[in-house]
Amino acid sequence: MSRPQLVARPIVRSLRQATGSTAATCPSRPLALRPFSSTPSRKDETTTTTSTPTEPSPDAQKLAAEAALLGQKKPPPYPSMIKQGTEDQLAQLMSPHLGSRRRRAALATTGTIPFEQLPYQCFQEARKILAQDREEKVAKIVAETAKIKRLEAADASTFRGGEAYKQKRLASLRTHVEELKVLADINDPLVKRRFEDGQGDMNKPIYRYLAHRKWSGMERNIILQRIEQFHIVPDLLPKFQPTIDVKMTFRGYKTPPGATLNSRITEIPPTLRMQVFEKGERLFSVVVLDADVPDTETDSFKKRLHFLATNIPWSPTRDSLFLNRLGTAAAASQPELGTLAVPWLPPFAQKGAPYHRLTVFILEHKDNLALDAAKLKEMYDGQGRDGFSLKSFRDKFSVTPVGFTMFRSEWDENTADVMARHGIPGADLEFKRQRVMSLKPPRRARGWEAKRQGPKYRHLWKYTKRIKGIKY
Template identity: 30%
Template sequence: MSFGTGIWSNFSKRSTSLTVSSNKIKQGLLNAGLPFGPATLRKRSSRIKYSPPIGLSTVYPLAYEILELESTQIYKILSRQANELSMEQKEELLVRAEYHNPEVVFKSHFQTNSLDRTQPVYRRYLREKWENHDKMLLMQRLESLHAIPDTLSTLDPRCDVVLRFPHNNVHTTVEPGQLLSSNVTKKPPSLEVVEFDPIPDDLYTVLIVNPDTPDLENDTFSTTLHWALRNVPLSSSDISIDALKLQECPERELVSYLPPVPDKNAPVNRLVVWVFRQNQKELTDSEVAREFFDIRGFVAQHSLTAVGAHIWRSGWDRNVPNVRDMYGLPKGRVFHRVRR
């Protein structure tokens, strides 16, 4: 079988992001014989040794033809009933039309960083991957570290929140619950909010809170607001929140970033990132108290809907005094086993 001539090879009405850019990989996906071996095998010796499963060269073209024919029928339905279908029905049909496309399947599994999130089928694959691992990991960390209910009572995650810190020009993804040094978290993080549902361009609020600030007068802990962003526009094609976007509209930063600088011998601090979808057009608050922050009251006051979260931990280390000096913060406290 060679390159197809059906709907999966026609890009007059389909996005070119649904095809693989590499001709060698595409040839391997559309040719079960592979006389020169799969292009995904880097070593030439491995490609030479490769032999396809018995019967694949016969079955694969037939399966491809059947699936492509089903896709053609679905696109015909979309074309005939475009005005009668709801957005959810169109979304589901677009997913069914491309879900078994070999090129789409390959990109969804091996080129996830370059997927076009405006395409429903890619969002479906991203959702399945997220629900099979990252969503469960996030909820396990939020609950085992008691960020739920210490900050908000619960969460039904609807989007994936990817957290990175620009440390030494290396943007490494932070795993939920990871313990980070003060040298890594001294600058504001960048976020990616990956929505899986077809939504219009919305505005979002982001809060980073620390529920582990010692309150000695009341012999308890209080919540500190470390960062607050408001009215941040996001969409399927624009999912990032970073320093560049905030420089363009500085009024989106309601409370400036304060890096975690835990006191010596104090418990490890939990920094909880909450992402909210705004139900009203814009938040107009001009002042919000950083200390003794009431996150539940803030959420209720502005009718915010929590759609995602993240968490990391921070403890005292030898670099904390340097970070305090960088931000003009007072000298930290030192706690002892016996209160002095």
């Protein structure tokens, strides 16, 4: 018998007595149902018993039927505590996207009760303390806001540092107000619940703070590891630190940074999911380049531009950028999608060549100034793709790299077909490693073998011929 059935047996027995099923043999007594009690039960809470049998009420019959199902799939109708069980049992309750296992267990066992009204005494007492703390933070925010207004209305000549000191002081006060807004809601369980469910409003500083804290953990460390592992610095940029979260999907499938993808998957442009953590709107440019294009003339590698889009407006509330929609007729009427300067060139690698690093950089425009897409197309489309330099592009157009992700491409069974469909030459080209002969002179034989090279030891030659590297 399962644990819920063992717990339900005394409840079912008591409810059957209350419904009068044993009225012929013993008197029945009503039960005192205390669903969400915060204090221990007392004996004087029960009502006086009567000797006359009572008719089974519909409510009592419903309770008895529900109690009989306690050992089955239906949760208890009046839970008084979070469901107990092993970690595996708690993990099976509801969706794993709803946060911790204990929270899922609490939601699964409380039915339709609102989250802020969960019948847990400790939870409700903690919410009262958090509400008082929030009131104190709100009062500080009001006081700091009034101080900012007074400082804005004051004359800069009254300060020793002049206008520079005034602006510096205003910036410090505004930063302090943003910190107070975060501290006012950082411990609110409703805020944490909305963030875990993906329903947070990114216009509010608390949700941007939580998103940045989440990204600054493992995800940012993985990106930094890929930048160091694949030598993005200093091969492409002298130094670089990402400040926004960038994820990439091909055909709806998530692509981990640095993954090796099939040529058929990368034939169409990916979808980027970008999350910024600062308020306000800004302009972005997206650059996709191959950092490992073999150059047979110089026996080295060069770079090639595969995609360039510019003037992409972005804000914290936006999260998805569909690169395959840029350049279409629908995108021409939607300036919020951006402008396509260089169309997508499918990544490819010749047979025998090492893997190619396909890097995706997100660059922020200085002072939100738009770039001339026609000029970019003239400079980098066609023959301008070869020899593209990200550092030169950054310095020439005053853009700053803020986001990064990457994938790798190798020769596979679909590369030749992809190159043929898009008119890319070089599918029949194969790279082979050139054998480098040693420049050292031949080494004289020494030891046992040198003493037994004469005709006297001809019967031993057949054994020395089997040794790899010895040739007569």
